[in-house]
Amino acid sequence: MNRKNLGDLLLEYKLITQDDLDEALRLQSKGEKKRIGEILVELGKVAEDDIQYLISKQLNIPFIFLRDITLDDDLIKKFPKDFLINNRIIPLYETNNEISVATNDPFNFEAINKFKEITGKDVNVSACSSKDILEKLQHIKYFYLGQLVESLDSLIKNLKKSGFYRIDFIFDKTLKINISGSFAFQKIYDLNIGQIAPEEILKYFQKFEYGYFYELFTNTNSFILFIYPILELSNIVFINKFGIFPDKMPLFTDLNYWGKLNIFKSELPKVGYNFIPFKQFMQGENIINLIDNVSGSLPEGVMLPVLCESCKGAKCENCNHLGYSFEVKHG
């Protein structure tokens, strides 16, 4: 096999100039973890089709449509995620003697040999397009994130009796994950997994049986996501920005909620739902939240809204122009 790299071959076939190659190499050395062919395509120096033609002509290997192939997650787990992502290479399947891999740069012999090293098997290489492999690598990235969230799940369950807790996902180039529990602030992960979407993290949490409150702050290339899992619905009664307090207080919060509880946010009371004025508990705050399905005993002083008797909801002086008056709930 001709041990040239893709850049040299593109030069030899006069598909790019030395200046093109230098420019691409300069970008690559600036830390962009991309293959040289990818950068040249992005710069518009060469077409993806030309690269594919060159690959099949030079190496005589099959070109596959990766998007039609279902990945084997168990096989992928055997290889370092960063190695796969940085080299744009994915294992597809293996037999007793062979492992099949796909890459958009089959001239990357170093990465291909690494598969031989790790498995001790012959490596069957197929070429695929950059677009396809980047899409599949996205799957790998989230597959690892999914695994991580799974392991957080057991950690969360262990924290059940440890006071308030919250999980922070702070993304800014890397993903930092902190867990707050028992008044100890513990940093547990700092991951380099590339750009991720906070919605993906929220989605992973929806696989679990419990619901969660969350807060999301996003910026151009960064985000902060706070997740407050709700493990014991009857015990969790007070949640605010600074944590979850399993206590015998009414539940109210201004966080967003996902899960089975019928919790919704509203600034106005609704007939038939417990109405708990936030400021009754938090001096100076003027936030009202409504909660339904809060089981267990509600404390003295919780108010239930009833249609104002004077105006029947039309809003008058007697009801402070709300259309409601309140009955204090006892017991």
Ligand SMILES: [Zn+2]
């Ligand atoms: Zn009224």
